[in-house]
Amino acid sequence: MKDGLLTERQMEVLRYRRQGLTQQQIADIIATSKANVCTIEKSAMENIRRAKETLDFLYTLDSTHLCSIKSGTDLFDVPAIIFSEAEKLNIKVKYDTISLINHLRDSRPKSYQARSLSENVEVYLTTDGDIYFS
């Protein structure tokens, strides 16, 4: 049983990067070229992108795409949009306004600044009223 998608090398580079080191500095530490650090970092980011996309597929597997919420939308306006869309499908969302906001905050911790969404968010709905964000 292997663990995540990222190789040891990739995690190593991401950790150093997070600490603010330049690719050249990392290259010196792990004894390789800066070009190599660049490609390792790049493939790490690609793997992260693929991991996200994989989980997105899972959500779409047992839910239907409900709507898109555009970047810039006020966090507090999101529940009304979702309730309205779900009503069209005659499905009762199993969250109230407050827990819906909490749910969004929990599952997309980096998608908002202050009260405003910083990127588009896709909303999925299962037949039993569960909501997923991506």
Next chain:
Amino acid sequence: MKDGLLTERQMEVLRYRRQGLTQQQIADIIATSKANVCTIEKSAMENIRRAKETLDFLYTLDSTHLCSIKSGTDLFDVPAIIFSEAEKLNIKVKYDTISLINHLRDSRPKSYQARSLSENVEVYLTTDGDIYFS
């Protein structure tokens, strides 16, 4: 640029599975053996597990290691340990006792038996008080 981790074959099997078909039925449809359907489905699940683990790593990247909880610890003792460690760093954990236990149960479903942890758990804390386990 490829998309997710799952191959066409793997998504195909997962979709049929979601519709309630048996492995034998799927084997007939996609013209292969049921054993093969089984391994394809299994590697799909493995890929999904790895995708989750990859994103978990991301969380640990921008958080600091708070403490280790030793195997055998009573589940109900965990929150007090975490609150105490977070206090040392002057960070207020954004979960209360109960939701912290639920959070642990959700993110490490196989790490405990009855009320006792079955393996060591690493605890990570972000600057805004979010908690992650691995």
Next chain:
DNA sequence: GATAAGTTAAAGAAAAGTGTTTAAATTGTC
């Protein structure tokens, strides 16, 4: 415009993942 930081491309060797078959073993259900 010079220096540092980052990116890109080509090429090769090693490692890892996929789909497949066949055959045997397990599990669940009536």
Next chain:
DNA sequence: GACAATTTAAACACTTTTCTTTAACTTATC
């Protein structure tokens, strides 16, 4: 117990990914 459903293991061909080097190219920053 019998039967269907599922799982496991070993083996093989094939494809993809990873890490690496070298050399050239782009972008900021001073």
